[in-house]
Amino acid sequence: MADENGTRSGKPEEFRKELEDAAKSKAAFGVKAQMNELAKRGISLKGRLLDIELMHYLLNPESDHRLTSLAQTYLGISLDEAPSSDLGSLFADDGGAPGEADHTKEAEAIRSLSGVLQAELAAAGMQKLYDEIEEPLISVLSQMELTGVKIDLSSLKDFAESLRTQMNAREAEIRGYAENQALNVSSPKQMGEVIFEQLKLDPKAKKPAKGNWPTDEETLSELSDRHPIIDALLDYRGLRKLLSTYIEPFPQYISEKDGRVHTTFNQALTSTGRLSSSNPNLQNIPIRTEQGREIRKAFVPGESGWVMMSADYSQIELRVMAHLCGDEHMRQAFREGQDVHAATAAKIFRKPVADVTADDRRMAKTANFGIMYGISSFGLAQRLKCPRAVAKKLIDDYFESFPSIRSFIDGTLAKARETLYTETMFGRRRYIPDINSHNANIRAIAERNAVNAPIQGTAADIIKLAMIRVSDRLQKEGLKARMVLQIHDELLLEVPENEIDAVKALLVEEMQGVMELSVPLTVECNYGKTWLEAH
DNA sequence: GTATTCTGG
């Protein structure tokens, strides 16, 4: 941050004026964090935001974006480590305030880099992606981070106590079975030895050459008939996870100023263009188990008379794939609002939809996801717990039923081999340097990444654009409702009761209308007193 | 610091 005197102008008031001057471009490294700090001091950063970290993230999402590396690579100059967070670097467009001579070397580097990287973006066809998606998203995310979300800890107290009691009982039970009161039940190494060496629950299992016995859920659930220690351990782990990850850490994240939790949305991190969330991660709050869902009940509106509202894209990645490959059968299924996994099953098993069994559907659903992730017959067999030959037949039938999906995959791979990158509908790139590797395993991983990145990345582009549109609309219409979280295909808002209808309509309209695909983008929107009820 | 495990999309 700038010191109290301002670093560029003589007086703090002049500095504020420049920061809030929409006609002045601001270049910086990591604009969102600086925007947050300014906002806390009542200063609203305006004007073009040339974030060199974000620009470089677009140029190559998986590379190192540190300022020192960028200065070295693009300018050939060495900067000191531990860069200052001095806002003196914010000004891009002129020589600084009158009479100001001592620009830091770092600020000069940032200024130069902003020009160089903009040119690189234009050359790569990603100027619009920056200008129309990532740059406007900075202030949307800044606002979401500053707003935070209310987590009602008092509502979790009794639940936490109950979990602790259950967990302690399970721990004692496990130590009893193992006849070892010193056993660390949380140690996979120790539990592996108890299960496979002491109790010998799987006589066929061979000790791994290196490392420990595997004790993950998938392995253990196979053995649950053999001894009650298995279910006790799985139960213990589930309880412990909830307590140690989703309940006990939260008090430390609650701000003393507003009593809310403020996550950080990382905008320049993932390989595909998704956001991530950290400190705390609010994108992996449990929902699948009954006890896990209790946690979502604690996510509540900050004011009485408000509700939580959730709007999520239905099957967005599968729709993106249907659009990208142009498969007529899959597109038709979506257009007609069919159950797409059931429709897939009908096609690959060559039977009417009415005859599709739950098991047919489950296999087709697994296959659909598998295709998007660049499946192998071995991988599909493992997931379906079926013979590899059966899985291979399923994949063959799948591609025979959806030949355009195979063409899409082949075309994507061919282009990647040629250019060494793939791109989303919006031109976002992911480089695939190993696509021509002579090592089959490395090449296979690269191919899976190449197939998945345009699908996952296009979905990420779509929801980012929707966030910008929703934020604009809320502001233009003078609504008090505010976005608080994004969870990849879902937006969570808190909304005053008298705005419910307006916000619901606005969300559906903006999210569905982000862009026209050859399949409809459908959004489901619900609200309630808690996040759980809104979902 | 790495490995394991589990949470989400």
Next chain:
DNA sequence: TTCTACCAGAATACG
């Protein structure tokens, strides 16, 4: 012969 579905973050054990 080996490995095996994509993208993440956090807590914990252990060397």
